[in-house]
Amino acid sequence: MEFLPPWTGSFLGAVLATALLLVTALHRRRHRRRSSSATRKHYNLPPGPRPWPVIGNLDLIGALPHRSIHELSARHGGGAPLPLMSLRFGSVPVVVASTVDAARFVLKTHDASFIDRPKMASGRYTAYNFSDIVWAPYGAYWRQARKLWQTTLFSARQLRSQEHARGEELRAMLRGLLPPPPPPSSSSPATASVAVELKERLILLNLNVVSRMALGRKYVVEGGGAAGSSSPVTPGEFRWMVDELFHLNGVLSVGDFIPWLGWMDLQGYVGRMKRLAKMFDRFLEHVLDEHIERRRREGDVFVARDVVDLLLELADDPSLEVPIGRDGVKGFALPGQVPRLAGRWVHHDAMFEDLIAGGTDTSAVAVEWAMSELLRHPDVMAKATKELDTVIGRDRLVTEHDIPKLPYLEAIVKETFRLHPVTPLLAPRLSREDASMSTGGAHYDVPAGTLVFVNVWTISRDPTVWGPTAEEFTPERFAGSAVDVKGQDLELLPFGSGRRMCPGYTLGLKMVQLTLANLLHGFEWRLPDGVKVEELSMEEKFGLAVPRKVPLEVVAEPRLPAHVYEEPAGA
Numbered sequence: 001m002e003f004l005p006p007w008t009g010s011f012l013g014a015v016l017a018t019a020l021l022l023v024t025a026l027h028r029r030r031h032r033r034r035s036s037s038a039t040r041k042h043y044n045l046p047p048g049p050r051p052w053p054v055i056g057n058l059d060l061i062g063a064l065p066h067r068s069i070h071e072l073s074a075r076h077g078g079g080a081p082l083p084l085m086s087l088r089f090g091s092v093p094v095v096v097a098s099t100v101d102a103a104r105f106v107l108k109t110h111d112a113s114f115i116d117r118p119k120m121a122s123g124r125y126t127a128y129n130f131s132d133i134v135w136a137p138y139g140a141y142w143r144q145a146r147k148l149w150q151t152t153l154f155s156a157r158q159l160r161s162q163e164h165a166r167g168e169e170l171r172a173m174l175r176g177l178l179p180p181p182p183p184p185s186s187s188s189p190a191t192a193s194v195a196v197e198l199k200e201r202l203i204l205l206n207l208n209v210v211s212r213m214a215l216g217r218k219y220v221v222e223g224g225g226a227a228g229s230s231s232p233v234t235p236g237e238f239r240w241m242v243d244e245l246f247h248l249n250g251v252l253s254v255g256d257f258i259p260w261l262g263w264m265d266l267q268g269y270v271g272r273m274k275r276l277a278k279m280f281d282r283f284l285e286h287v288l289d290e291h292i293e294r295r296r297r298e299g300d301v302f303v304a305r306d307v308v309d310l311l312l313e314l315a316d317d318p319s320l321e322v323p324i325g326r327d328g329v330k331g332f333a334l335p336g337q338v339p340r341l342a343g344r345w346v347h348h349d350a351m352f353e354d355l356i357a358g359g360t361d362t363s364a365v366a367v368e369w370a371m372s373e374l375l376r377h378p379d380v381m382a383k384a385t386k387e388l389d390t391v392i393g394r395d396r397l398v399t400e401h402d403i404p405k406l407p408y409l410e411a412i413v414k415e416t417f418r419l420h421p422v423t424p425l426l427a428p429r430l431s432r433e434d435a436s437m438s439t440g441g442a443h444y445d446v447p448a449g450t451l452v453f454v455n456v457w458t459i460s461r462d463p464t465v466w467g468p469t470a471e472e473f474t475p476e477r478f479a480g481s482a483v484d485v486k487g488q489d490l491e492l493l494p495f496g497s498g499r500r501m502c503p504g505y506t507l508g509l510k511m512v513q514l515t516l517a518n519l520l521h522g523f524e525w526r527l528p529d530g531v532k533v534e535e536l537s538m539e540e541k542f543g544l545a546v547p548r549k550v551p552l553e554v555v556a557e558p559r560l561p562a563h564v565y566e567e568p569a570g571a
């Protein structure tokens with residue numbers, strides 16, 4: 001959420017504010033009537049820093065907004081974070097919840113008031129005009145899309161039926177980490193292991209899993225083709241697209257907050273969003289084209305094999321209110337063309353994008369953070385490996401059924417989510433109606449139309465919740481603890497909570513646990529020669545997901561017999 005480009009610090013923000021003051025006086029007068037319902041009603045807004053004219057508090061938000069907001073909240077709370085803090089981003093009122101009680105207020109008690117999403121440039125340009133689930137406004141379209149997801153993709157049955165695909169892809173990823181075999185002429189038994197960029201491998205693994213689940217096959221493959229058909233993007237291009245998507249979905253674009261400056265696209269974000277949207281569109285159209293072609297070829301004997309097939313079948317339903325054919329399906333890519341499918345509103349391309357984006361980067365980010373912490377804490381790594389050796393043995397890989405028998409591994413995953421929440425501010429909410437919270441003897445209002453963030457990062461490090469070791473990586477804190485990540489325990493919210501909670505959490509959690517378990521079981525890990533553990537950067541890069549700023553490079557040495565990594569016969 002880098003709001004201001006690097007050339008604008010707080011000083012320049014102030015200069016900009018002053019210079020624009022005159023120009024905006026008229027605008028503000030015009031807008032005041034609209035935006036002043038709060039003042040008319042005499043709301044008691046939560047405390048917070050005083051906003052500048054025009055830019056509000058945007059000058060206080062740095063390159064890592066969760067940390068800037070955390071510091072502001074502590075400063076204005078006299079050391080402890082304010083439960084609710086008011087900010088202003090340009091002309092938009094903002095409230096941030098930073099304690100367990102405030103998170104409960106937003107995500108549970110008043111879930112229905114805070115269930116909407118704001119209409120920002122990222123949703124407009126990268127999500128087919130708010131047609132995906134993440135950015136869809138609250139209403140019939142969003143409700144039906146979520147229901148469709150639960151019944152087609154994320155039902156327990158569906159997830160079980162895809163277990164073999166996850167296992168196959170994981171094994172293939174692990175094989176790719178093995179040192180290359182020695183050249184036939186060489187007399188040495190094996191070549192040395194080389195450093196690999198872990199996240200690249202993790203993203204491809206997740207993409208392959210999600211592609212097989214939803215799209216029927218892998219679409220992004222090395223060498224550009226799979227099963228005789230072309231791949232519209234290379235793995236490198238795809239990795240860039242996912243990084244860019246997550247980054248641009250987290251940025252604050254000036255036009256969202258100072259609308260009359262929007263046309264200038266000062267930060268260049270909107271231009272980047274449009275370019276990215278075109279690339280995704282090309283990829284998604286390729287997927288649709290291929291599915292439509294198989295249906296045509298197979299005619300009467302066609303059987304739906306994946307989620308795309310299923311959606312296309314719905315699209316052909318004669319009882320449709322708006323009948324659509326091939327062109328209609330492709331037209332889903334165009335903003336505003338959202339057909340009604342047998343009573344369900346579906347926007348295929350945008351939903352695929354959710355799947356592909358949601359399913360690839362998030363889990364990879366979490367595993368990369370976990371591995372970084374484990375490299376910094378060899379004692380924890382050794383304890384996890386010991387648990388794996390005891391429970392699994394050295395003659396096989398870890399399966400999904402083993403996970404409940406690996407409590408220390410589960411604790412490592414929770415501790416990683418606590419210290420490195422993938423989305424530290426959750427996704428932004430928009431309040432649909434006024435709501436009030438009493439805290440510390442005061443009563444605060446959050447008016448309708450407020451942009452609301454929950455700072456999970458602050459909550460996860462709150463010493464009143466986690467004790468004096470809150471800043472330390474200590475998985476043991478979860479030994480015997482009932483605290484879970486599934487949205488019930490407000491102190492640990494990696495997937496959010498309430499009705500807008502992550503609908504892919506079962507898959508996301510499975511992938512993080514299974515991948516980490518097998519990385520630890522299958523290999524010994526070290527940093528590349530010459531890199532000391534103390535030098536390992538733990539800096540973050542902000543976006544909708546917050547990955548490491550510097551991708552983790554590691555060396556993997558296999559620790560199990562060679563046959564364990566091989567594809568089982570007949571697979």
Ligand code: HEM
Pocket residue numbers: 133134135146210354355356358359360362363366422423426427428493494495496497499500501502503504505507508509512
């Ligand atoms: C470790 C993995 C994951 C993490 C940490 C994660 C985290 C989150 C968070 C924090 C939210 C916002 C919740 C809120 O506003 O309260 C979210 C929303 C969402 N996630 Fe995930 N997610 C993960 C995996 C996935 C997967 C695998 C998918 C799909 C394949 C997915 C799809 C979505 C979608 C569509 C939404 C928007 C929901 C809505 O607005 O109704 N996520 N996720």
